[in-house]
Amino acid sequence: MKTIRLTELGPATLESYLETRRMLLLKADELSVRIAKMEPVRTLEEMDAILALDKDRRLIIDMISSCSYIIEWLETGRRPGNRRGIERRAGYQREIPTDPGKLPMVSDWEEASTPTGKETEAGRFRLEAALRGLTERERNCYALAHGELFSYAEIAAMLNISKSSVGTYMVRAQRKVENNIANVHILVC
Structure with missing residues:
Protein backbone atom coordinates (compact mmCIF):
# COMPACT_ATOMS: atom_id res chain seq x y z
CA MET A 1 0.00 0.00 0.00
CA LYS A 2 1.32 3.41 -1.01
CA THR A 3 1.43 6.16 1.61
CA ILE A 4 0.25 9.59 0.54
CA ARG A 5 1.76 12.58 2.26
CA LEU A 6 -0.42 15.69 2.53
CA THR A 7 1.17 19.09 2.84
CA GLU A 8 -0.75 22.07 4.14
CA LEU A 9 0.04 24.92 1.75
CA GLY A 10 -1.94 27.59 3.55
CA PRO A 11 -4.41 30.01 2.01
CA ALA A 12 -4.71 30.27 -1.76
CA THR A 13 -2.96 33.59 -2.33
CA LEU A 14 -0.68 34.82 -5.08
CA GLU A 15 2.33 34.47 -2.77
CA SER A 16 1.47 30.88 -1.85
CA TYR A 17 1.12 29.92 -5.53
CA LEU A 18 4.44 31.60 -6.33
CA GLU A 19 6.11 29.66 -3.50
CA THR A 20 4.48 26.39 -4.60
CA ARG A 21 5.62 26.91 -8.19
CA ARG A 22 9.18 27.63 -6.96
CA MET A 23 9.21 24.38 -4.92
CA LEU A 24 7.84 22.41 -7.88
CA LEU A 25 10.50 23.86 -10.19
CA LEU A 26 13.22 22.78 -7.74
CA LYS A 27 11.72 19.27 -7.55
CA ALA A 28 11.50 19.02 -11.37
CA ASP A 29 15.17 20.06 -11.64
CA GLU A 30 16.13 17.48 -9.00
CA LEU A 31 14.34 14.72 -10.93
CA SER A 32 16.00 15.81 -14.18
CA VAL A 33 19.43 15.59 -12.52
CA ARG A 34 18.64 12.13 -11.10
CA ILE A 35 17.54 10.91 -14.53
CA ALA A 36 20.71 12.30 -16.14
CA LYS A 37 22.90 10.54 -13.52
CA MET A 38 21.26 7.17 -14.29
CA GLU A 39 22.24 7.38 -17.96
CA PRO A 40 23.35 5.28 -19.84
CA VAL A 41 20.86 2.51 -19.18
CA ARG A 42 22.27 -1.01 -18.99
CA THR A 43 19.48 -3.13 -17.50
CA LEU A 44 15.72 -3.38 -17.65
CA GLU A 45 15.44 -2.41 -13.97
CA GLU A 46 17.37 0.81 -14.61
CA MET A 47 15.06 1.58 -17.54
CA ASP A 48 11.97 1.04 -15.33
CA ALA A 49 13.46 3.35 -12.67
CA ILE A 50 14.15 6.07 -15.26
CA LEU A 51 10.63 5.74 -16.67
CA ALA A 52 9.12 6.04 -13.17
CA LEU A 53 11.20 9.16 -12.47
CA ASP A 54 10.24 10.64 -15.87
CA LYS A 55 6.57 9.99 -15.14
CA ASP A 56 6.90 11.85 -11.83
CA ARG A 57 8.76 14.69 -13.57
CA ARG A 58 5.98 15.06 -16.20
CA LEU A 59 3.36 15.16 -13.43
CA ILE A 60 5.30 17.92 -11.66
CA ILE A 61 5.63 19.87 -14.92
CA ASP A 62 1.83 19.69 -15.33
CA MET A 63 1.46 21.00 -11.78
CA ILE A 64 3.86 23.86 -12.60
CA SER A 65 1.74 24.69 -15.65
CA SER A 66 -1.41 24.79 -13.52
CA CYS A 67 0.27 27.05 -10.95
CA SER A 68 1.47 29.39 -13.71
CA TYR A 69 -2.07 29.57 -15.11
CA ILE A 70 -3.52 30.49 -11.71
CA ILE A 71 -0.73 32.99 -11.04
CA GLU A 72 -1.42 34.77 -14.34
CA TRP A 73 -5.14 34.83 -13.51
CA LEU A 74 -4.47 36.32 -10.06
CA GLU A 75 -2.01 38.89 -11.42
CA THR A 76 -4.12 40.13 -14.34
CA GLY A 77 -7.55 39.76 -12.78
CA ARG A 78 -8.92 37.89 -15.77
CA ARG A 79 -8.81 34.43 -17.21
CA PRO A 80 -5.58 33.69 -19.10
CA GLY A 81 -6.01 33.38 -22.84
CA ASN A 82 -9.04 35.68 -23.03
CA ARG A 83 -8.38 38.62 -25.26
CA ARG A 84 -11.36 40.63 -24.07
CA GLY A 85 -11.85 41.83 -20.56
CA ILE A 86 -15.22 42.03 -18.86
CA GLU A 87 -15.69 45.56 -20.20
CA ARG A 88 -15.47 44.49 -23.86
CA ARG A 89 -17.81 41.54 -24.19
CA ALA A 90 -19.82 40.59 -27.24
CA GLY A 91 -23.53 41.32 -27.40
CA TYR A 92 -24.62 37.80 -26.50
CA GLN A 93 -22.36 37.89 -23.44
CA ARG A 94 -23.88 41.17 -22.24
CA GLU A 95 -27.49 39.98 -22.50
CA ILE A 96 -29.19 39.10 -19.25
CA PRO A 97 -32.19 36.80 -19.63
CA THR A 98 -35.11 38.22 -17.68
CA ASP A 99 -38.42 36.69 -16.67
CA PRO A 100 -41.19 39.00 -17.96
CA GLY A 101 -43.17 38.26 -14.79
CA LYS A 102 -40.49 40.02 -12.76
CA LEU A 103 -40.59 43.22 -14.83
CA PRO A 104 -42.32 46.24 -13.25
CA MET A 105 -46.00 46.72 -13.96
CA VAL A 106 -47.31 49.57 -16.10
CA SER A 107 -47.38 52.84 -14.18
CA ASP A 108 -50.44 55.06 -13.79
CA TRP A 109 -49.27 57.71 -16.25
CA GLU A 110 -48.84 55.05 -18.96
CA GLU A 111 -52.35 53.74 -18.31
CA ALA A 112 -53.74 57.26 -18.73
CA SER A 113 -52.15 57.46 -22.18
CA THR A 114 -53.58 54.17 -23.50
Whole structure:
Protein backbone atom coordinates (compact mmCIF):
# COMPACT_ATOMS: atom_id res chain seq x y z
CA MET A 1 0.00 0.00 0.00
CA LYS A 2 1.32 3.41 -1.01
CA THR A 3 1.43 6.16 1.61
CA ILE A 4 0.25 9.59 0.54
CA ARG A 5 1.76 12.58 2.26
CA LEU A 6 -0.42 15.69 2.53
CA THR A 7 1.17 19.09 2.84
CA GLU A 8 -0.75 22.07 4.14
CA LEU A 9 0.04 24.92 1.75
CA GLY A 10 -1.94 27.59 3.55
CA PRO A 11 -4.41 30.01 2.01
CA ALA A 12 -4.71 30.27 -1.76
CA THR A 13 -2.96 33.59 -2.33
CA LEU A 14 -0.68 34.82 -5.08
CA GLU A 15 2.33 34.47 -2.77
CA SER A 16 1.47 30.88 -1.85
CA TYR A 17 1.12 29.92 -5.53
CA LEU A 18 4.44 31.60 -6.33
CA GLU A 19 6.11 29.66 -3.50
CA THR A 20 4.48 26.39 -4.60
CA ARG A 21 5.62 26.91 -8.19
CA ARG A 22 9.18 27.63 -6.96
CA MET A 23 9.21 24.38 -4.92
CA LEU A 24 7.84 22.41 -7.88
CA LEU A 25 10.50 23.86 -10.19
CA LEU A 26 13.22 22.78 -7.74
CA LYS A 27 11.72 19.27 -7.55
CA ALA A 28 11.50 19.02 -11.37
CA ASP A 29 15.17 20.06 -11.64
CA GLU A 30 16.13 17.48 -9.00
CA LEU A 31 14.34 14.72 -10.93
CA SER A 32 16.00 15.81 -14.18
CA VAL A 33 19.43 15.59 -12.52
CA ARG A 34 18.64 12.13 -11.10
CA ILE A 35 17.54 10.91 -14.53
CA ALA A 36 20.71 12.30 -16.14
CA LYS A 37 22.90 10.54 -13.52
CA MET A 38 21.26 7.17 -14.29
CA GLU A 39 22.24 7.38 -17.96
CA PRO A 40 23.35 5.28 -19.84
CA VAL A 41 20.86 2.51 -19.18
CA ARG A 42 22.27 -1.01 -18.99
CA THR A 43 19.48 -3.13 -17.50
CA LEU A 44 15.72 -3.38 -17.65
CA GLU A 45 15.44 -2.41 -13.97
CA GLU A 46 17.37 0.81 -14.61
CA MET A 47 15.06 1.58 -17.54
CA ASP A 48 11.97 1.04 -15.33
CA ALA A 49 13.46 3.35 -12.67
CA ILE A 50 14.15 6.07 -15.26
CA LEU A 51 10.63 5.74 -16.67
CA ALA A 52 9.12 6.04 -13.17
CA LEU A 53 11.20 9.16 -12.47
CA ASP A 54 10.24 10.64 -15.87
CA LYS A 55 6.57 9.99 -15.14
CA ASP A 56 6.90 11.85 -11.83
CA ARG A 57 8.76 14.69 -13.57
CA ARG A 58 5.98 15.06 -16.20
CA LEU A 59 3.36 15.16 -13.43
CA ILE A 60 5.30 17.92 -11.66
CA ILE A 61 5.63 19.87 -14.92
CA ASP A 62 1.83 19.69 -15.33
CA MET A 63 1.46 21.00 -11.78
CA ILE A 64 3.86 23.86 -12.60
CA SER A 65 1.74 24.69 -15.65
CA SER A 66 -1.41 24.79 -13.52
CA CYS A 67 0.27 27.05 -10.95
CA SER A 68 1.47 29.39 -13.71
CA TYR A 69 -2.07 29.57 -15.11
CA ILE A 70 -3.52 30.49 -11.71
CA ILE A 71 -0.73 32.99 -11.04
CA GLU A 72 -1.42 34.77 -14.34
CA TRP A 73 -5.14 34.83 -13.51
CA LEU A 74 -4.47 36.32 -10.06
CA GLU A 75 -2.01 38.89 -11.42
CA THR A 76 -4.12 40.13 -14.34
CA GLY A 77 -7.55 39.76 -12.78
CA ARG A 78 -8.92 37.89 -15.77
CA ARG A 79 -8.81 34.43 -17.21
CA PRO A 80 -5.58 33.69 -19.10
CA GLY A 81 -6.01 33.38 -22.84
CA ASN A 82 -9.04 35.68 -23.03
CA ARG A 83 -8.38 38.62 -25.26
CA ARG A 84 -11.36 40.63 -24.07
CA GLY A 85 -11.85 41.83 -20.56
CA ILE A 86 -15.22 42.03 -18.86
CA GLU A 87 -15.69 45.56 -20.20
CA ARG A 88 -15.47 44.49 -23.86
CA ARG A 89 -17.81 41.54 -24.19
CA ALA A 90 -19.82 40.59 -27.24
CA GLY A 91 -23.53 41.32 -27.40
CA TYR A 92 -24.62 37.80 -26.50
CA GLN A 93 -22.36 37.89 -23.44
CA ARG A 94 -23.88 41.17 -22.24
CA GLU A 95 -27.49 39.98 -22.50
CA ILE A 96 -29.19 39.10 -19.25
CA PRO A 97 -32.19 36.80 -19.63
CA THR A 98 -35.11 38.22 -17.68
CA ASP A 99 -38.42 36.69 -16.67
CA PRO A 100 -41.19 39.00 -17.96
CA GLY A 101 -43.17 38.26 -14.79
CA LYS A 102 -40.49 40.02 -12.76
CA LEU A 103 -40.59 43.22 -14.83
CA PRO A 104 -42.32 46.24 -13.25
CA MET A 105 -46.00 46.72 -13.96
CA VAL A 106 -47.31 49.57 -16.10
CA SER A 107 -47.38 52.84 -14.18
CA ASP A 108 -50.44 55.06 -13.79
CA TRP A 109 -49.27 57.71 -16.25
CA GLU A 110 -48.84 55.05 -18.96
CA GLU A 111 -52.35 53.74 -18.31
CA ALA A 112 -53.74 57.26 -18.73
CA SER A 113 -52.15 57.46 -22.18
CA THR A 114 -53.58 54.17 -23.50
CA PRO A 115 -55.15 54.62 -26.91
CA THR A 116 -58.89 54.67 -27.39
CA GLY A 117 -60.75 52.24 -29.65
CA LYS A 118 -60.37 54.42 -32.77
CA GLU A 119 -56.63 54.93 -32.14
CA THR A 120 -56.13 51.19 -31.60
CA GLU A 121 -57.98 50.41 -34.82
CA ALA A 122 -55.91 52.96 -36.74
CA GLY A 123 -52.71 51.48 -35.29
CA ARG A 124 -53.78 47.98 -36.26
CA PHE A 125 -54.52 49.22 -39.78
CA ARG A 126 -51.09 50.87 -40.01
CA LEU A 127 -49.41 47.68 -38.81
CA GLU A 128 -51.30 45.53 -41.32
CA ALA A 129 -50.45 47.96 -44.08
CA ALA A 130 -46.78 47.98 -43.09
CA LEU A 131 -46.58 44.18 -43.04
CA ARG A 132 -48.49 43.78 -46.32
CA GLY A 133 -46.38 42.17 -49.02
CA LEU A 134 -44.11 40.22 -46.65
CA THR A 135 -43.77 36.51 -47.24
CA GLU A 136 -44.76 34.20 -44.41
CA ARG A 137 -41.11 33.54 -43.51
CA GLU A 138 -40.24 37.25 -43.55
CA ARG A 139 -43.31 38.03 -41.43
CA ASN A 140 -42.38 35.32 -38.91
CA CYS A 141 -38.76 36.51 -38.63
CA TYR A 142 -39.81 40.16 -38.37
CA ALA A 143 -42.44 39.46 -35.71
CA LEU A 144 -40.08 37.30 -33.63
CA ALA A 145 -37.24 39.83 -33.85
CA HIS A 146 -39.18 43.07 -33.32
CA GLY A 147 -42.28 41.87 -31.49
CA GLU A 148 -40.85 39.13 -29.28
CA LEU A 149 -37.24 40.46 -29.14
CA PHE A 150 -35.60 37.13 -29.98
CA SER A 151 -32.02 37.08 -31.28
CA TYR A 152 -31.25 35.86 -34.79
CA ALA A 153 -29.77 32.65 -33.37
CA GLU A 154 -32.95 31.95 -31.37
CA ILE A 155 -35.16 32.67 -34.38
CA ALA A 156 -33.01 30.38 -36.53
CA ALA A 157 -33.41 27.58 -34.00
CA MET A 158 -37.18 28.08 -33.76
CA LEU A 159 -37.74 28.14 -37.52
CA ASN A 160 -35.09 25.50 -38.36
CA ILE A 161 -33.18 27.78 -40.70
CA SER A 162 -29.66 29.20 -40.61
CA LYS A 163 -28.77 32.39 -38.80
CA SER A 164 -27.67 34.01 -42.06
CA SER A 165 -31.06 33.21 -43.59
CA VAL A 166 -32.74 35.00 -40.69
CA GLY A 167 -30.54 38.02 -41.43
CA THR A 168 -31.49 37.92 -45.10
CA TYR A 169 -35.21 37.66 -44.30
CA MET A 170 -34.89 40.53 -41.82
CA VAL A 171 -33.18 42.80 -44.36
CA ARG A 172 -35.88 42.07 -46.95
CA ALA A 173 -38.68 42.51 -44.42
CA GLN A 174 -37.24 45.79 -43.11
CA ARG A 175 -36.93 47.15 -46.65
CA LYS A 176 -40.54 46.20 -47.47
CA VAL A 177 -41.88 47.60 -44.19
CA GLU A 178 -40.08 50.92 -44.75
CA ASN A 179 -41.50 51.16 -48.28
CA ASN A 180 -44.99 50.28 -47.06
CA ILE A 181 -44.87 52.81 -44.21
CA ALA A 182 -43.78 55.54 -46.61
CA ASN A 183 -46.79 54.78 -48.83
CA VAL A 184 -49.46 54.47 -46.09
CA HIS A 185 -51.99 57.29 -45.99
CA ILE A 186 -54.81 56.99 -43.47
CA LEU A 187 -57.95 59.00 -43.93
CA VAL A 188 -59.62 59.90 -40.66
CA CYS A 189 -63.36 60.45 -40.87
